[in-house]
Amino acid sequence: MKLTLIAATLGVLLSTVSDSAASDGISVSTGPIISNLEPSDAGYGERFLTPGTTMGLAVDIDAPGILDFRVSGEYFWKDSGPAEWDGELSAFLISIMPLANYHLMKEFSVFAGAGGVFITGKYRGSDDFGEYVEADGSAAGFAFAIGAEVVLVGPISGRLEYKRCFADLKTDNAVIDGLESTVYPAAETDLGNSQFCITFPVSIFGSEESIF
Numbered sequence: 001m002k003l004t005l006i007a008a009t010l011g012v013l014l015s016t017v018s019d020s021a022a023s024d025g026i027s028v029s030t031g032p033i034i035s036n037l038e039p040s041d042a043g044y045g046e047r048f049l050t051p052g053t054t055m056g057l058a059v060d061i062d063a064p065g066i067l068d069f070r071v072s073g074e075y076f077w078k079d080s081g082p083a084e085w086d087g088e089l090s091a092f093l094i095s096i097m098p099l100a101n102y103h104l105m106k107e108f109s110v111f112a113g114a115g116g117v118f119i120t121g122k123y124r125g126s127d128d129f130g131e132y133v134e135a136d137g138s139a140a141g142f143a144f145a146i147g148a149e150v151v152l153v154g155p156i157s158g159r160l161e162y163k164r165c166f167a168d169l170k171t172d173n174a175v176i177d178g179l180e181s182t183v184y185p186a187a188e189t190d191l192g193n194s195q196f197c198i199t200f201p202v203s204i205f206g207s208e209e210s211i212f
Helices: 002-021 043-048
Strands: 027-039 052-062 067-079 088-105 108-126 132-153 156-166 168-176 179-190 193-199 202-205
Touching (some): 027 043, 027 156, 052 088, 156 202
Antiparallel strands (some): 027 052, 156 193
């Protein structure tokens, strides 16, 4: 369901720019992302058994010159495992980022950029007092990325990217043992994270090897 939502959202963006892209010299590519996401807060490791896996999609709009534009959506999940933790953790991440892209050679380029990130997530599980807590929330933050991309064959490329996100969340209510409760003072949660992402973008149109 989450991956379907990501695909639909990025699909709308892709169709919006497709009509004008060819005449303006813009190329568009899209492809799947898989990454290993690690929260910045070291306390997540023991409680939530992180790092965990994300999967999603990215859309790249490459304008003439050095500046590109990337929108990506990812779904992160972590279920209870062999340790004592009995919960589950999930998050939906959307990043919007302009990038400076430099071609070292025709089929190999490096890039770097910074932009915004939106994170929404849910937590279900027992706390240190044995209470079963259900909470959710969302936050906006800042992210930067660096990486490299190489053309593999035809319209298909491979991309390795490091991304670092900074975001904080304040939660003032939760469901504890089935009862809605007020959290006072509001609990502050660090949603910052780092990722090593592998993406396989496919050029849709606008370049020599594009599908259309």
